Amino acid sequence: MAANIQTTRSYLLDKEQIPLTVEEQISDAERQQLTDKIKQLLKQQNAVIVAHYYTDADIQILADETGGYVSDSLDMARFGNESDAETLIVCGVKFMGETAKILNPEKRVLMPDLDANCSLDIGCPEKDFVEFCDAHPDHEVVVYANTSAAVKARADWMVTSGSAVDVVKHLASEGKKIIWAPDQYLGQYVQAQTGADMLIWQGACIVHEEFKAKELEIMRAQYPDAKVLVHPESPAAVVAQADLVGSTTAIINAVKTLDAKTFIVATDKGIFHKMKQAAPDKEIIEAPTAGKGATCISCAHCPWMAMNSLRKLLQVLESGSNEITVEDSTIKRARGAIQRLLDFTSEQSATMLANDA
Ligand code: SF4
Secondary structure, three states, X not given: OOOOEEEEEEOOOOHHHOOOOOOOOOOHHHHHHHHHHHHHHHHHOXXXXXXXXXXXXXXXXXXXXXXXXXXXXXHHHHHHHXXXXXXXXXXXXXXXXXXXXXXXXXXXXXXXXXXOOOHHHHOOOHXXXXXXXXXXXXXXXXXXXXXXXXXXXXXXXXXXXXXXXHHHHHHHHOOOEEEEEOEHHHXXXXXXXXXXXXXXXXXXXXXXXXXXXXXXXXXXXXXXXXXXXXXXXXXXXXXXXXXXXXXXXXXXXXXXXXXXXXXXXXXXXXXXXXXXXXXXXXXXXXXXXXOOOOOOOOOXXXXXXXXXXXXXXXXXXXXXXXXXXXXXXXXXXXHHHHHHHHHHHHHHHHHXXXXXX
């Protein structure tokens, strides 16, 4: 098995680069007013809300009620592609808006807050990344979805947490060496699963990095029958305790299908809305973020995802502001990396269906 070599300097964010999580406080009456007005404008403008599982429950409910969509980042982009709407209101973080634009250049893509970013995207600046890739020309460049359009444009493949292991396994079987960016924990997980020869960028998600292994052990002892569901952006010692390691979609499916009454979940707690919808009779507990080394910057909720709010959503619909733009040449190159993944996953599904037949 190839060694897991640390190849870049640390790209972890300083505390000052991370905004405080501010959740919108609104009365029931204001919520009603806002949602009525938003529904009306969505219809008038032939627009839909495409939201991530980590956004506020109010936004997820509104997306579901108005023919929009709530999912993980890849499915959000896919939905945008299939929808007849002329405008996509992407409720999530910047790279999701950019991916929607790359796959739907003819559509108008708006976001409630253009400052909604991601520590992985910020921690992988284009200039450093291009220099790193250029210094290792014999490597296939695989980037996680949580990167800017410019970084995707330099990549051979874009992958998601649900597809990363399969793609890297496939590349390793062809004898390819891999540059992986930007999440170090997901990279280590993929390397351990595939044995691939990987150069791993040293970025991290500030939410998942906060989950604490020691405190999780204590919690598991308190809930011995609980199943532990972990997103692979979490540190290896947390991943090692999981009954299931998977993407947000896999975690939601697991709460329905796994035989347990209680689940300890290590991912952003925004996902609890869909998990409770999927399995209302099950108990869902946040994995611990407190304990030794805790900074409690995120407390299991992404501060950038929390920037999406009903008030801002109404504002962009009224003003048409916060439009996502990506240069044509970047769209062309980044689309190649995304399309490679879409083709790979549809080939895989076709093979699975043929094997099942
Ligand atoms: S939860 Fe982590 S990976 Fe997701 S947008 Fe926030 S910082 Fe980025």
